[in-house]
Structures are given as C-alpha cells and as structure tokens.
Amino acid sequence: MQYVSTRGSAPALDFEGVTLAGLASDGGLYVPAEWPRFSEAEIRALRGLPYWQVAVTVMRPFIGDALTEAQLAAICRQVYGEAFAHAAVVPLVQLDERNWLLELFHGPTLAFKDIALQLLGRLFETFLERRDERLTIVGATSGDTGSAAIHAVAGGKRTEIFMLHPKGRVSDVQRRQMTTVLSPNVQNLAIEGSFDDAQAHVKRMFTDPDVAGVLNLGAVNSINWARLMAQVVYYFTSALQLGAPDRPVAYAVPTGNFGDVFAGYVAAKMGLPIERLIVATNVNDILHRALSRGDYSAGGVTPTITPSMDIQVSSNFERLLFDAGGRDGAALAEQMLAFEASKAMQLTNAQAEGASRLFASHAVNPIETARAVQAAYQASQEIIDPHTAVGLGAAHALAGAIDPAVPIVTLATAHPAKFPDAVERAIGLRPALPARVGDLFGREESYVELAGDYAVTRDHVLAHAAASGPR
Numbered sequence: 001m002q003y004v005s006t007r008g009s010a011p012a013l014d015f016e017g018v019t020l021a022g023l024a025s026d027g028g029l030y031v032p033a034e035w036p037r038f039s040e041a042e043i044r045a046l047r048g049l050p051y052w053q054v055a056v057t058v059m060r061p062f063i064g065d066a067l068t069e070a071q072l073a074a075i076c077r078q079v080y081g082e083a084f085a086h087a088a089v090v091p092l093v094q095l096d097e098r099n100w101l102l103e104l105f106h107g108p109t110l111a112f113k114d115i116a117l118q119l120l121g122r123l124f125e126t127f128l129e130r131r132d133e134r135l136t137i138v139g140a141t142s143g144d145t146g147s148a149a150i151h152a153v154a155g156g157k158r159t160e161i162f163m164l165h166p167k168g169r170v171s172d173v174q175r176r177q178m179t180t181v182l183s184p185n186v187q188n189l190a191i192e193g194s195f196d197d198a199q200a201h202v203k204r205m206f207t208d209p210d211v212a213g214v215l216n217l218g219a220v221n222s223i224n225w226a227r228l229m230a231q232v233v234y235y236f237t238s239a240l241q242l243g244a245p246d247r248p249v250a251y252a253v254p255t256g257n258f259g260d261v262f263a264g265y266v267a268a269k270m271g272l273p274i275e276r277l278i279v280a281t282n283v284n285d286i287l288h289r290a291l292s293r294g295d296y297s298a299g300g301v302t303p304t305i306t307p308s309m310d311i312q313v314s315s316n317f318e319r320l321l322f323d324a325g326g327r328d329g330a331a332l333a334e335q336m337l338a339f340e341a342s343k344a345m346q347l348t349n350a351q352a353e354g355a356s357r358l359f360a361s362h363a364v365n366p367i368e369t370a371r372a373v374q375a376a377y378q379a380s381q382e383i384i385d386p387h388t389a390v391g392l393g394a395a396h397a398l399a400g401a402i403d404p405a406v407p408i409v410t411l412a413t414a415h416p417a418k419f420p421d422a423v424e425r426a427i428g429l430r431p432a433l434p435a436r437v438g439d440l441f442g443r444e445e446s447y448v449e450l451a452g453d454y455a456v457t458r459d460h461v462l463a464h465a466a467a468s469g470p471r
C-alpha cells in the first residue's frame with residue numbers, strides 16, 4: 001500500500017515510511033492511495049473472532065509488505081492480549097433499547113488513545129530495529145496523549161520520549177500518569193506557560209537544524225496515520241456485534257482533532273454499513289460550523305470540562321477535505337495555505353456535499369454535558385466521563401433524524417475516574433480509579449521544570465537525548 005500527501009507534492013511512502021514520518025514534507029497528511037474494500041461475506045467472516053484477529057484482518061491491507069502476516073499477528077496478539085484490562089478489549093454496553101456505549105478506556109492510561117498508541121509503540125520498535133536506527137520522540141500534551149504515548153514507549157530499546165506539558169495546567173491524575181513512569185527512556189518536562197506554548201516549542205524543534213540535524217525526531221500526535229488505522233478496528237468489532245453487515249449502525253463520536261471520527265469514515269469506505277457519523281463537539285465548535293454551514297473559521301479556545309476536545313484547529317479534518325473534495329492535492333494545498341494565513345475558509349461545494357453524505361454534527365455546552373452525565377446515571381446507572389457525555393448528548397439531540405431501527409453507539413473515550421471533579425459536580429459521586437492504577441497517588445514522580453523560553457527547552461533536550469543520529 002502506498003500513501004499520498006493531502007497537499008500533493010510530498011513523495012509517496014509505504015506504511016513503514018508514513019509511520020516513522022508523521023507529517024508529510026509538504027505540510028500535508030498522508031492518506032492511503034486507495035481505500036481497501038471488504039465484501040459483505042468478508043465482513044461476516046469476522047463475526048465472533050477475538051479483537052486481535054479482527055485487528056489483523058482490518059489493518060492488513062493498509063500495512064502491505066511492511067510486516068509479514070505472522071509479524072502483524074504477533075504484534076496484535078501481544079498488544080490486544082496483554083495491555084488491556086478487559087477480555088473484549090472494547091466492551092459494548094447497552095444503555096437503553098437503542099443506545100450503546102463502546103468503552104474504549106480499558107487500557108493503561110484510561111482513555112481511548114491507548115488503543116492506537118500501544119500498537120504504535122510496537123511498530124516503532126519493529127521498524128527501527130530493522131533499520132538499525134533510534135528515534136527521539138518529542139511531543140506536547142494537554143493531558144491524555146502524553147500519558148498514552150509514554151506508556152506506549154516506556155522501556156523501548158530504540159525510542160526515547162520527551163513529553164512537554166504546561167506546568168500546573170493538567171489534572172493531578174493526568175500529570176501522575178506521565179510522571180510516575182520511571183523509565184530511563186522517558187523524560188517529562190513541565191513548561192512554564194500554556195499548552196500552545198509547549199506545542200510551539202515542539203513544532204520549532206522539528207524545523208530547528210540544531211535539533212533536527214542531530215536527532216532523528218519522531219511524532220506521536222494523531223496526524224500519524226498508524227494511529228487512525230488502529231482505531232478503524234473497533235468500528236468493525238462493535239458493528240459486527242450489533243448485526244453488521246446485515247444491519248447498519250450509527251456512531252456518535254466526541255471529537256477534538258477529528259482523528260477518532262475520521263477512523264469511522266475509513267471503516268465506511270471499507271464497506272462497513274455505517275448509517276451516520278455524529279461529530280460531537282463542545283463549545284469549541286469549529287467542526288460543527290464547518291459540517292453544518294461550510295464555515296471553517298477558528299476563534300479562541302474556550303476552556304471546558306472536556307479539555308481533550310478544547311481544540312481550535314482540527315488537523316485531521318484536512319484528510320476529509322482531501323478525500324470528500326475529490327483528492328486534488330494542489331487545490332487543497334492552496335486552500336490550506338490561505339486558511340493558515342487568515343484562520344478562516346469556506347468548504348467547497350464538493351467538500352460540503354461529500355461530507356454531508358455520512359456526517360452530521362452537534363455542539364454540546366457544559367450545562368448540557370453535565371445533564372448528559374446525570375441522565376446516563378439516572379436512566380442506566382452508568383457513570384460516564386464528560387467527553388463521553390458530549391457524545392451521548394449529541395446522540396440524543398440527533399436521534400430523531402436517524403432511522404429508528406438503527407442502533408446508535410456512542411464512543412466512551414475516557415474512564416470517568418480520569419475527570420472525577422466534573423463527574424462529582426454532576427451526580428454527587430466521585431468515581432474511583434480502577435484497581436490497576438489505584439496506587440497512582442502513592443508513587444514517586446519524576447519531572448523537570450523549565451522556564452518558558454524555547455532555547456531552554458531545546459538545550460535541555462539536546463543535553464539529555466541519547467544521541468539518535470540524523471535520519
């Protein structure tokens with residue numbers, strides 16, 4: 001399988017290439033040159049298989065020759081057999097006659113990002129071993145990505161990770177999930193300033209010859225194609241459980257960077273009968289405005305009780321604009337450069353029409369979010385996290401516009417104990433951390449505090465990186 005850039009001019013790469021590259025050299029994102037397609041019979045044949053086996057079949061066409069069938073099977077078996085605390089990996093829980101929750105939070109850091117990052121950690125080690133290279137991962141996090149990435153690469157032989165977080169601006173649970181991983185290849189940096197400041201340091205390191213010329217830099221944010229690919233799998237396992245391919249299913253997806261919901265679009269392209277993908281945003285609603293009115297314009301970020309969705313510009317939306325708009329890389333490059341300059345653009349007719357076939361959208365404010373947490377508890381005795389509640393709130397708001405025979409699955413993206421304050425304010429109960437992470441508050445922490453200027457961060461990374469050598 002070859003991958004092409006959404007901006008048309010970067011070289012095509014194979015799966016190994018896009019996994020290690022992250023962003024394309026023309027500033028675009030990599031997408032498969034064509035969508036693999038499964039027949040109904042091929043989808044039906046996946047019924048009843050364990051998660052890891054469905055993962056092998058669904059991901060196989062995207063990986064091509066980069067791994068043998070046996071290598072891929074061994075990796076999936078290990079990742080999905082060991083790292084998750086539920087035998088189903090992603091159990092489906094029924095809320096009422098029509099609504100279901102797909103619990104994606106049974107991994108080591110209690111959010112859905114583990115499902116892809118655990119796999120990505122293994123892919124990195126496999127490909128780097130083969131090339132006899134080392135990779136220095138630098139990333140910035142506002143909470144969930146950092147801990148999932150750290151848990152995925154801790155103890156790795158060929159990777160090391162520097163994770164920047166804004167000092168004092170992530171929750172105690174989130175910070176401890178990063179800083180209590182005491183592994184020689186993990187370094188946590190608490191940076192003075194906001195998430196955007198930390199993110200700016202990371203971006204600058206990738207283009208700073210003093211860093212990029214010395215270290216082989218890698219990225220773990222959701223622009224990495226391998227992450228999206230891993231997320232396609234749970235659309236298949238859940239739809240199969242609800243009767244696919246003989247019955248269509250709708251999904252409501254709490255969305256920030258448009259990664260998780262784009263994986264649903266890929267599943268539909270592959271032949272899974274998805275009736276609708278409901279894009280659920282909080283009051284940072286650029287995606288809702290884009291999908292309902294064609295207006296893609298960024299304002300300031302408003303902090304909410306769903307911090308993992310407090311995002312201004314959704315990087316992965318570019319993948320949809322490319323595919324739905326007719327795959328014209330040169331035209332999209334022009335459109336995106338204009339957007340980067342003015343922070344506003346209008347979708348083309350082709351983009352808007354292409355998107356409207358599958359997507360619907362809804363924005364949920366903090367009061368409605370808290371009400372959705374209450375409603376799930378009162379009606380079904382389920383304690384849900386606020387991000388999941390945004391998805392469920394949108395599912396309820398749009399249910400009337402979807403054929404009543406179609407079940408609606410809301411993706412439960414985080415364990416409620418990850419956001420205990422918001423849950424307690426909504427229902428008066430404080431969710432307990434699961435036993436497997438229960439001693440989080442008793443463990444030793446390790447992190448370095450740094451002043452907010454770029455040069456300090458850069459010099460620290462250069463001084464502490466185990467020389468990985470330029471690519």
Ligand SMILES: *Cc1c(COP(=O)(O)O)cnc(C)c1O
Pocket residue numbers: 111112113144145222254255256257258259260261308309387413414
């Ligand atoms: C990252 C995250 C999201 C948003 O996912 P995207 O793929 O960025 O749309 C939603 N909920 C939680 C809990 C998250 O950690």
